[in-house]
Amino acid sequence: MAPDxxxxxxxxxxxxxxxxxxxxxxxxxxxxxxxxxxxxxxxxYLSVDPYMRGRMRDAESYADPWDVGQVMExxxxxxxxxxxxxxxxxxxxxxxxxxxxxxxxADGDDLRSVDPELxxxxxxxxxxxxxxxxxxxxxFDVAEPKPGDTMLVxxxxxxxxxVVGQLGKLAGARVVGVAGADEKTDWLTGELGxxxxxxxxxxxxxxxxxxxxxxxxVDVYFDNVGGPITDAAFDHLNVxxxxxxxGQISLYNAVEQPVGPRKLPKLIQTxxxxxxxxxxxxxxxxxxxxxxxxxxVDAGDVQYRETVTEGFEAIPExxxxxxxxxxxxxxxxxxx
Amino acid sequence: MAPDxxxxxxxxxxxxxxxxxxxxxxxxxxxxxxxxxxxxxxxxYLSVDPYMRGRMRDAESYADPWDVGQVMExxxxxxxxxxxxxxxxxxxxxxxxxxxxxxxxADGDDLRSVDPELxxxxxxxxxxxxxxxxxxxxxFDVAEPKPGDTMLVxxxxxxxxxVVGQLGKLAGARVVGVAGADEKTDWLTGELGxxxxxxxxxxxxxxxxxxxxxxxxVDVYFDNVGGPITDAAFDHLNVxxxxxxxGQISLYNAVEQPVGPRKLPKLIQTxxxxxxxxxxxxxxxxxxxxxxxxxxVDAGDVQYRETVTEGFEAIPExxxxxxxxxxxxxxxxxxx
Numbered sequence: 001m002a003p004d005x006x007x008x009x010x011x012x013x014x015x016x017x018x019x020x021x022x023x024x025x026x027x028x029x030x031x032x033x034x035x036x037x038x039x040x041x042x043x044x045y046l047s048v049d050p051y052m053r054g055r056m057r058d059a060e061s062y063a064d065p066w067d068v069g070q071v072m073e074x075x076x077x078x079x080x081x082x083x084x085x086x087x088x089x090x091x092x093x094x095x096x097x098x099x100x101x102x103x104x105x106a107d108g109d110d111l112r113s114v115d116p117e118l119x120x121x122x123x124x125x126x127x128x129x130x131x132x133x134x135x136x137x138x139x140f141d142v143a144e145p146k147p148g149d150t151m152l153v154x155x156x157x158x159x160x161x162x163v164v165g166q167l168g169k170l171a172g173a174r175v176v177g178v179a180g181a182d183e184k185t186d187w188l189t190g191e192l193g194x195x196x197x198x199x200x201x202x203x204x205x206x207x208x209x210x211x212x213x214x215x216x217x218v219d220v221y222f223d224n225v226g227g228p229i230t231d232a233a234f235d236h237l238n239v240x241x242x243x244x245x246x247g248q249i250s251l252y253n254a255v256e257q258p259v260g261p262r263k264l265p266k267l268i269q270t271x272x273x274x275x276x277x278x279x280x281x282x283x284x285x286x287x288x289x290x291x292x293x294x295x296x297v298d299a300g301d302v303q304y305r306e307t308v309t310e311g312f313e314a315i316p317e318x319x320x321x322x323x324x325x326x327x328x329x330x331x332x333x334x335x336x
Numbered sequence: 337m338a339p340d341x342x343x344x345x346x347x348x349x350x351x352x353x354x355x356x357x358x359x360x361x362x363x364x365x366x367x368x369x370x371x372x373x374x375x376x377x378x379x380x381y382l383s384v385d386p387y388m389r390g391r392m393r394d395a396e397s398y399a400d401p402w403d404v405g406q407v408m409e410x411x412x413x414x415x416x417x418x419x420x421x422x423x424x425x426x427x428x429x430x431x432x433x434x435x436x437x438x439x440x441x442a443d444g445d446d447l448r449s450v451d452p453e454l455x456x457x458x459x460x461x462x463x464x465x466x467x468x469x470x471x472x473x474x475x476f477d478v479a480e481p482k483p484g485d486t487m488l489v490x491x492x493x494x495x496x497x498x499v500v501g502q503l504g505k506l507a508g509a510r511v512v513g514v515a516g517a518d519e520k521t522d523w524l525t526g527e528l529g530x531x532x533x534x535x536x537x538x539x540x541x542x543x544x545x546x547x548x549x550x551x552x553x554v555d556v557y558f559d560n561v562g563g564p565i566t567d568a569a570f571d572h573l574n575v576x577x578x579x580x581x582x583g584q585i586s587l588y589n590a591v592e593q594p595v596g597p598r599k600l601p602k603l604i605q606t607x608x609x610x611x612x613x614x615x616x617x618x619x620x621x622x623x624x625x626x627x628x629x630x631x632x633v634d635a636g637d638v639q640y641r642e643t644v645t646e647g648f649e650a651i652p653e654x655x656x657x658x659x660x661x662x663x664x665x666x667x668x669x670x671x672x
Contacts, residue, residue: 062605226600245603258598264562267581267612269398274610276603 002031002040002081002103008071009100009315015056017255018323023056024072024316031103037085039108041078041098043312046333047125048074048319049159053252062278072100074315077114077124085109095124100315102335118294126159126330127297127304128290134246134279135163136289138222139171142244142277145220147172152214152233155224156197157184159330160246163293164222165194166302173220176213178229180325187328191303206232217241225250227260234263241272253323305329311336338367338376338417338439344407345436345651351392354589354659359392360408360652367439373421375444377414377434379648382669383461384410384655385495389588398614408436410651413450413460420444431460436651438671454630462495462666463633463640464626470582470615471499472625474558475507478613479580481556483508488550488569491560492533493520495666496582499629500558501530502638509556512549514565516661523664527639542568553577561586563596570599577608589659641665647672 005028012025034040052074055066066072076098080088085108088094096111098104114124126132138160145151151168155161156177165188168175177188177197185197196213203209210218210232217238223230226248237243251258267274282289296302307327309318311334318333341364348361370376388410391402402408412434416424421444424430432447434440450460462468474496481487487504491497492513501524504511513524513533521533532549539545546554546568553574559566562584573579587594603610618625632638643663645654647670654669 223600226598230600245600248598248601248604251598251601259595260598262562262584262587262594262596264559264566264581264610264612265584265587267610268584268614269612271612271614271617273612274600274603276600276605276607276609278604278607281607 002042004030006031006101006103007312008102010071011056011066011068013068014058015053015253018253019053019056019320021316021320026313027071029071032105034082034084034105037108038105039080039085039088039094039111040082041076041094041096041104041106041111042081043076043078043098043102043104043335044093045077045122045125046074046100046315046335047076047129048315048322048331048333049130050247050249050252050322052319053249053323073097074100075125075130076104077121078104083108085111087111087113093121095129102312118290119297122306122308122330122332122334123297123304125332126306127163127302128293130279131159131330132163132293133282133286133289134277135160135167136293137279137282137285138244138246138277139164139167141282142275143168143220143222143242145171145173149173149219150214150216150238151175151220151222152178152210152218152236153222153224154178154229154233155247155249156188156194157181157328158224159327161222161224162188162192162304162329163302166192166296168220168222169193170296170301176210178210178225184328187305200229207235210236220244222246223248227251227258231261231263234266237266237270237272239270239272241270243272243274245274245276249323307331309333338378340366342367342437342439343648344438346407347392347402347404349404350394351389351589353591355389355392355656357652357656362649363407365407368441370418370420370441373444374441375416375421375424375430375447376418377412377430377432377440377442377447378417379412379414379434379438379440379671380429381413381458381461382410382436382651382671383412383465384651384658384667384669385466386583386585386588386658388655389585389659409433410436411461411466412440413457414440421447423447423449429457431465438648454626455633458642458644458666458668458670459633459640461668462642463499463638464629466615467495467666468499468629469618469622469625470613471496471503472629473615473618473621474580474582474613475500475503477618478611479504479556479558479578481507481509485509485555486550486552486574487511487556487558488514488546488554488572489558489560490514490565490569491583491585492524492530493517493664494560495663497558497560498524498528498640498665499638502528502632504556504558505529506632506637512546514546514561520661520664523641536565543571546572556580558582559584563587563594567597567599570602573602573606573608575606575608577606579608579610581610581612585659643667645669
């Protein structure tokens, strides 16, 4: 049975620039009785993601902005406590877009079963979840690395980038990652099998660093960050290069409109293609992605790490850490 | 018979910023006797084009830079005076990449016959030449307007843009042009059948002007200019929009690296595709383009204007005028 009340994190104010703890408020609310086809879920793992910064802003984008005073939302893996939906029973493990809450009540139609056979439950939010699927479709449907290509990946030690690089290797490309700490670049070139990696935090000249690491130029650039790293990548694009724009985390906290060098002339010179990507466009192929990723994980071809922060109270802190590059691999919060 | 000497325009110095008459020097040189397979051509029409600004710069791009002291090059239509090539005889009309010269000697393998049946000779440098083919491949292979789309075209009264817009109409799109004078926008919405046009020179707020002219957003943006007009277009891109980057004339005279607002986040929001284009990638389909364009011109579906400057001495002036937007339609120089 569900308890009478649940703790929740509410958007208390919209951030100007970098979000702070001031923007979040911890509240306690009743857990409503589930209506027809509704399910009560107890959160076990909760995902914090860079795109959430966009939802804190009062501006139209691909995800609706949160209202001030609204409980924030996140992808959650949890246990079914009560169910009025024929597909779910108490004890089932499900995932869905729920709340920054210990307990959520959701329409069962919006939940999906988690198959514990595929991997640890946490992977449903990482390598076998939205980040993994983003990497899968972004790599194979947008970036399209081919044998012999040089593929550059930004935020390469993140939840998406770390999978992208390994998929690029499976596709036969030479893969170079960009990350912000030696611990991360060591992981990329060690365990994950990247061919080279650039620590942007210690590089004097980013464009020169990309040129050194990609002496034959860049055929594929998978971008999670935007800003100066992306400028450096554009400097080295080859003819018919493909650029997948997946994230632009370096710009999300900007107060003023960010400016930078105009790079479109490079596209004429190279006839490169730059394309944005959003995983939800591939909903009808999620099963394909999850199953193939699970197979690669099982075979050891795709490895992953998770940065797990403990406890409900720590959710905002885990979220804020994304902008500091605290996480290696997927950033999760585990509730007990 | 060819005369003994010819006037030529030589790159006298590399421009810093906007080119001036100081950068060009008029010289006189001997016309060499044609060697085996060579042809002597008397220039009748000469094309000046924005991309030539890139060749005045000492930097690698898709076209080799000219050396200081080198005779400048241009696409030319002219009469064969002497020929040592089996495909050509005196009196034939040919086109080729020749020189800013009254008389040029060229390898006949690099020349192509001009079919006077297809249209006036000047059109071989305009609507039936490189600009027309650029418009053709850029529209149908890169921008891909579909019935019901809104298609925005910058430099819409130029040699490429004016054709692009009319091809967009043939493809069933609603077409909006951007140009810099009322005379031009009147031509677009009048004779050429554009649905609307924006005079950027008198618009207070470019983004608002694009929004007003494209109330359903922009599905296709064909870009010849770059800079603030392109920023305004990006503000209004629709989901799955296509952006063809054909030219960036607003940036070609920049002394410092141009900067502008970072627009890549818009690509995630819209999953738009931005792609550069260069007509020479389609060499093996030139015939297809020329014949289809000739058919449309013949049927009155594609109309064109030419701005013809008279006299060899005026070539640099005609070139410099491109950056002032002096021309309506294709800018040519006619020699007598």
